[in-house]
Amino acid sequence: MEIKAAITTEKGSPFYVEQVQLEDPKEGEVMVKVVASGTCHTDMVARDQEYPVPLPAVLGHEGAGVVEKVGDGVKSVSEGDHVVLSFAYCGRCKNCLTGHPYVCENFTELNFIVDSPNPPRRIHRDGEYLTTFFGQSSFAT
Template sequence: MKVKAAIATAKEQPLSIENVEIDEPCPDEVQVRLVATGVCHTDAIVRDQWYLTPLPAVLGHEGAGIVEKVGSAVTGITPGDRVVLSFANCGACASCNAGHPGYCADFVHA
């Protein structure tokens, strides 16, 4: 399936909006048709390499949409569900355990 993606191609350069091909969802993945999305400060600092991430990288993790497909191991979410997408968190660090996942110490690896 072809979709549009915001791609960081080089440090401190504008994002490139390109058509990319995506695979079917892996067992633990959910495919969402986005109806609203954005690029936030976290995406900008990844683009600028404050968090070393191999480039090129598809950025953008905040949005809202409708679940299109789910992987075979996904439970509790079904196609047609309306969802909000947000940041990742590890669920195990001191900030996550204190109820502050927005300050996750290991969100880059979550």
């Protein structure tokens, strides 16, 4: 579907609001219509490449909104639910399975896409994939 996103294109760049394409949610994922997002120094650290998130990227990691679609296997929320977004975790590693997803062994790969052989990118602009951030990229609709 078509959405609007504030894109970071290069180190220190302004955020450019553009029309981009968002894929449907995959297994275990949720599509949320973002209605609010905080802006945090972590977004600026990523924009300024002090944390080397691959660019171009759609940053934002303090989103809130309404569930629009759920992927296969999602049971905890459904369409129309109001939600606050958090980080991504795998749900399969030892730490996730013992109730500690905040120290997921795949946290860096899932949330920052750094050194990921199979990055979970879901947003693209005319065929060019944009890096997602913190499992949410809340600087987008």
